[in-house]
Amino acid sequence: MGTTAFNAEFxxxxxxxxxxxxHLKRLAADRQLDVQEEIEPLEAKLAALRHDIYRxxxxxxxxxxxxxxxxxxxxxxxTTIFTDFVELKGDRLYRDDPAIVGGWARLRERPVVVIGxxxxxxxxxxxxxxxxxxxxxGYRKALRLMYMAERFKAPVITLIDTPGAYPxxxxxxxxxxxxxxxxxxxxxALETPLVxxxxxxxxxxxxxxxxxxxxxxxxEHAIYSVISPEGCAAILWKDAAEKERAAESLKLTSxxxxxxxxxxxxxxxxxxxxxxDPAEAAANLESALAADVEELVKVTPDxxxxxxxxxxxxxxxxxxx
Amino acid sequence: xxxxxxxRKRRKALRERLEIPPDAWDKCEQCGHxxxxxxxxxxxxxxxxxxxxxxxxxxxxxxxxxxxxxFIELFADLRSVDPLQFEGYPERVSRAVKQVGPQxxxxxxxxxxxxxxxxxxxxxxxxxxxxxxxxVGEKIARLATRSLEAGIPLVIISASxxxxxxxxxxxxMQLAKTSAMIARLREERIPYISVLTNPTTGGVTASYAMQxxxxxxxxxxxxxxxxxxxxxxxxxxxxPEGFQTAEFLADHGMVDRxxxxxxxxxxxxxxxRMMQGLPSAEADD
Numbered sequence: 028m029g030t031t032a033f034n035a036e037f038x039x040x041x042x043x044x045x046x047x048x049x050h051l052k053r054l055a056a057d058r059q060l061d062v063q064e065e066i067e068p069l070e071a072k073l074a075a076l077r078h079d080i081y082r083x084x085x086x087x088x089x090x091x092x093x094x095x096x097x098x099x100x101x102x103x104x105x106t107t108i109f110t111d112f113v114e115l116k117g118d119r120l121y122r123d124d125p126a127i128v129g130g131w132a133r134l135r136e137r138p139v140v141v142i143g144x145x146x147x148x149x150x151x152x153x154x155x156x157x158x159x160x161x162x163x164x165g166y167r168k169a170l171r172l173m174y175m176a177e178r179f180k181a182p183v184i185t186l187i188d189t190p191g192a193y194p195x196x197x198x199x200x201x202x203x204x205x206x207x208x209x210x211x212x213x214x215x216a217l218e219t220p221l222v223x224x225x226x227x228x229x230x231x232x233x234x235x236x237x238x239x240x241x242x243x244x245x246x247e248h249a250i251y252s253v254i255s256p257e258g259c260a261a262i263l264w265k266d267a268a269e270k271e272r273a274a275e276s277l278k279l280t281s282x283x284x285x286x287x288x289x290x291x292x293x294x295x296x297x298x299x300x301x302x303x304d305p306a307e308a309a310a311n312l313e314s315a316l317a318a319d320v321e322e323l324v325k326v327t328p329d330x331x332x333x334x335x336x337x338x339x340x341x342x343x344x345x346x347x348x
Numbered sequence: 349x350x351x352x353x354x355x356r357k358r359r360k361a362l363r364e365r366l367e368i369p370p371d372a373w374d375k376c377e378q379c380g381h382x383x384x385x386x387x388x389x390x391x392x393x394x395x396x397x398x399x400x401x402x403x404x405x406x407x408x409x410x411x412x413x414x415x416x417x418x419f420i421e422l423f424a425d426l427r428s429v430d431p432l433q434f435e436g437y438p439e440r441v442s443r444a445v446k447q448v449g450p451q452x453x454x455x456x457x458x459x460x461x462x463x464x465x466x467x468x469x470x471x472x473x474x475x476x477x478x479x480x481x482x483x484v485g486e487k488i489a490r491l492a493t494r495s496l497e498a499g500i501p502l503v504i505i506s507a508s509x510x511x512x513x514x515x516x517x518x519x520x521m522q523l524a525k526t527s528a529m530i531a532r533l534r535e536e537r538i539p540y541i542s543v544l545t546n547p548t549t550g551g552v553t554a555s556y557a558m559q560x561x562x563x564x565x566x567x568x569x570x571x572x573x574x575x576x577x578x579x580x581x582x583x584x585x586x587x588p589e590g591f592q593t594a595e596f597l598a599d600h601g602m603v604d605r606x607x608x609x610x611x612x613x614x615x616x617x618x619x620x621r622m623m624q625g626l627p628s629a630e631a632d633d
Contacts, residue, residue, distance in 0.1 A: 216535065
């Protein structure tokens with residue numbers, strides 16, 4: 028990808044090197060020189076640097092990767108992984124919520140319903156998408172589409188990328204909690220396969236409202252948390268600056284969650300994160316999704332529901348006696 | 349000796365001179381009304397003057413709802429552990445256990461109400477803000493399973509700030525776990541009544557507290573998804589009067605009824621009798 032501004036301190040050396048390579052390439056093009064010999068080692072160095080930096084990220088740095096403004100969003104994956112996407116809007120009750128998108132699409136020719144939170148690329152886009160923070164209408168639209176998938180025996184795929192459900196006046200008035208609670212109850216009993224993927228930020232209840240599924244995947248650098256590190260730090264240590272400590276404590280990275288048995292599978296990202304090579308990230312996700320859907324469609328709806336309920340009943344860590 | 353250095357005799361408080369025990373009188377936090385503690389207690393800790401519903405313990409709710417001496421506690425030996433090695437969490441739990449008791453943030457069990465059986469859970473806000481971690485989720489799931497197996501209605505009285513941060517996504521998954529069991533109850537047509545008390549917010553509202561066949565709420569209770577402070581910080585304006593109260597939620601169609609504490613038992617029993625096709629309590633006598 029190009030050499031736009033970096034987002035985090037740890038990315039500085041990468042961006043710096045990218046800029047050098049770019050500069051050299053432009054110079055060569057201008058003067059019609061062959062610099063391939065100079066560029067090759069630099070590109071090798073860049074790959075090694077990416078690999079090295081991304082292997083040693085702290086939890087808070089991984090939060091920054093998960094929130095990276097250039098990270099592929101839901102619609103990026105929908106347009107690369109799926110074909111025939113037909114977006115369907117509105118909850119049939121109040122309005123359309125652009126913070127959640129969804130509709131019919133094909134995954135390797137199989138018709139599916141795909142739904143996900145959509146963040147904005149720039150300020151204007153973010154005003155429309157509300158930074159991927161849905162109102163109740165968004166969750167109700169998602170549920171309406173899930174019912175449709177159930178009716179036509181199509182699997183549901185959800186892509187999760189949200190800081191959380193929107194905390195606002197209208198959202199509360201129209202029943203944010205009710206909308207999330209209803210999705211959880213209905214998704215637990217949905218008679219069609221459900222696959223959820225946390226592609227970026229999995230922000231608490233607002234993420235889970237699309238995340239109760241037979242199979243939960245998580246991109247390598249995605250995060251999933253009950254509260255943002257900033258929010259946690261503010262409550263526990265009365266200081267948002269303690270977010271590093273909070274990010275560490277909350278165990279929000281993909282390997283933590285896999286180890287805790289709360290997600291089923293990690294989808295590897297290219298070195299340097301999904302934004303370094305969106306095509307590779309999408310290809311990895313596509314094969315993981317296709318494999319899981321292939322397995323799940325073989326299971327009867329009753330059996331799916333039974334397994335799903337049992338899976339969630341097992342989640343929890345406590346002592347008895 | 350100058351007058352201002354004179355050794356003054358300290359006046360005894362009026363109530364000491366009158367030999368009134370210090371806790372004989374109580375004052376309403378809401379309206380400042382002063383009354384005999386006995387009167388507050390007789391009114392189930394509702395202010396006799398302004399009707400403000402004070403927060404009461406899980407055990408008190410059980411006393412109010414259950415037929416006398418009918419409540420048998422279940423799953424009382426479940427204890428929180430520290431699955432994430434979260435800084436300060438074990439100490440926090442020990443302190444709560446010492447101050448409030450070992451039941452974690454919910455007391456669960458079964459009892460009769462006007463003679464018929466129910467499974468009853470009452471959340472304990474005094475235990476870490478009624479926060480839901482693995483223990484709360486497990487107790488509710490087991491109670492719901494018991495309802496499913498025995499065909500007995502479920503009643504849960506909520507009071508909670510939401511998911512317990514110190515158990516991370518494990519706490520978040522308790523929303524999914526409890527919801528999955530409520531979905532099972534609905535499939536099997538087992539009645540479930542949710543009672544929302546002050547406060548019920550976050551993950552608890554976003555799961556079982558909102559999933560009742562009937563959602564009842566106590567007057568004035570704060571009920572919402574996001575807490576008022578978070579909303580205020582997000583929208584940067586003052587919240588309207590009465591926002592996120594039980595009455596506000598009733599007006600907006602999210603809870604079925606606002607019920608006085610004094611009528612909670614009667615309303616719950618009436619509804620559950622009808623939902624189960626039982627005769628009225630009067631006809632049953």
